[in-house]
Amino acid sequence: MVKAGDFAPDFELRDVDGKRCTLSQFRGKKIMLSFYRYASCPLCRYAIDQLKGRYKKLAWAAKLKVITVFPSPSPNIRKYVLKGTTSSNFPFVALSDPEEEAYKKYQVGASMWGLIYGSSRSIITGKWLKSFVRGNIHGKIDGVISRLPSDFLIDERGVIMDCFWASAIDQHIPIDRVESFLMMGASRRLKRRVGRSQVFDKTKPKSAPTLNCQCAS
Numbered sequence: 549m550v551k552a553g554d555f556a557p558d559f560e561l562r563d564v565d566g567k568r569c570t571l572s573q574f575r576g577k578k579i580m581l582s583f584y585r586y587a588s589c590p591l592c593r594y595a596i597d598q599l600k601g602r603y604k605k606l607a608w609a610a611k612l613k614v615i616t617v618f619p620s621p622s623p624n625i626r627k628y629v630l631k632g633t634t635s636s637n638f639p640f641v642a643l644s645d646p647e648e649e650a651y652k653k654y655q656v657g658a659s660m661w662g663l664i665y666g667s668s669r670s671i672i673t674g675k676w677l678k679s680f681v682r683g684n685i686h687g688k689i690d691g692v693i694s695r696l697p698s699d700f701l702i703d704e705r706g707v708i709m710d711c712f713w714a715s716a717i718d719q720h721i722p723i724d725r726v727e728s729f730l731m732m733g734a735s736r737r738l739k740r741r742v743g744r745s746q747v748f749d750k751t752k753p754k755s756a757p758t759l760n761c762q763c764a765s
Contacts, residue, residue, distance in 0.1 A: 549655050550653070550654055550655060550700075550708060550711065551708070551711065552708050552709060552710060552711055553707065553708065554707070554708050555705075555706050555707055555708070556571060556579075556581070556700065556702045556706050556707070556708050557571075557650075557653040557654065558570060558571050558572045559571055559645075559649060559650040559653060561617070561643040561644060561645050561649075561650060562622065562643065562644055563622075563635065563641060563642060563643055563644070564622045564625050564626050564630060564635050564642050564644065565622075565635055566622065569641065569643055571615070571702075571706075572706065574613050574615070575704070575705075575706050576704050577611070577612075577613045577704060578611055578612050578613065578701070578702070578703060578704060578729065578730060579612070579613045579614075579615060579700075579701070579702040579703075580612055580613070580614045580615070580699065580700075580701055580702075580721075580726060580729075581615050581617070581654075581699065581700040581701075581702060582614065582615065582616050582617065582697070582698070582699045582700075582720070582721075583617045583650070583651060583654065583656045583697060583698045583699070584596075584616060584617065584618050584697055585619075585691070585693075585695045585696070585697060585717060586618060586619055586620050586624075586688075586689055586690040586691050586695070587618045587620035587624040587625045587627070587628040587629050587687075587690065588620070588624065588627075588628045588685075588686055588687030588688055588689070588690075589686070589717075590676060590679040590680065590685070590686050591666070591670060591675065591676070591679060591717055591718050592697065593628060593629060593679060593682075594675060594678060594679035594682065595697070595720050596616065596629060596640075597679075597682055599614070599640075599720075600639055600640075602723055603639060611730065612726075612730055613641065614639070614640040614641065615640065615641045615643065616629070616640050616641065616642050616643065617643045617645050617650055617651070618642070618643070618644060618645065618690070619645055619646060619648050619651065619690050619691030619692075619695070620644060620646070620688075620690035620691070621644055621646055621690070622644045624687070624688060624690060625642050625644055627687075628687055629642055630642065631683075646690070646691075648691060651695075654698060654700065655713075656695065656696070656697075656698045656713070657695075657696050657698070657713055658692045658694040658695045658696055659694055659696055659715070659716075660694045662694065662696050662714065662715055662716040662717055663693065663694040663716075663717055665716045666714075666716030666717035666718040666719065667717065667718075669716065669718055670717075670718045675718060694717075695717075696713065696714045696715070696716070696717060696719075697714045697717070697719060697720050698711070698712060698713045698714060699711070699712045699720055699721035700712070701721070701725070701726065701729040703729075703732070709729055709732070710725055710729055712725070
């Protein structure tokens with residue numbers, strides 16, 4: 549199972565424009581790799597809307613590359629996620645994985661209990677209603693209906709620094725963990741400026757700072 553401290557498994561998928569895209573091509577940048585249930589999922593689209601709003605306010609967002617992956621074909625991603633806009637107007641990379649090859653590499657799970665519990669909780673908390681008000685109407689289901697979201701934070705070397713596997717369909721990695729991940733590089737640069745330089749080997753590190761790996765409860 550992939551875990552914090554591992555090099556992130558590479559993959560090659562196509563984006564919504566049909567262009568080939570690999571994870572390794574973003575080496576040198578901080579990456580938030582997010583796996584969603586399917587393109588028309590109202591909760592997934594609500595989470596993306598929330599992330600887009602917060603992304604603009606994150607102090608270090610300019611240094612973060614957000615990659616979203618769906619088991620849906622590109623036309624469905626364009627229709628439900630991009631909502632008719634062009635990929636150039638969408639702040640994140642949107643990839644199609646109909647064979648779920650990347651999902652398998654990152655052990656993205658599924659759970660009927662997580663589906664039932666997350667759906668019920670979203671109704672109680674009003675998240676379903678908020679998503680509906682935003683125009684996120686449920687559409688075609690692609691892939692496994694009980695699929696659970698997962699998020700991975702990957703540093704410039706391609707090393708997984710934090711991983712989050714949801715236990716219910718309404719969960720994603722908390723934003724404070726993303727902020728901590730983004731600030732990590734700043735703290736390293738500060739240490740270098742005061743003479744406490746840290747040298748990272750190009751191979752898999754024996755130890756990495758602030759590693760985290762968590763399944764949501």
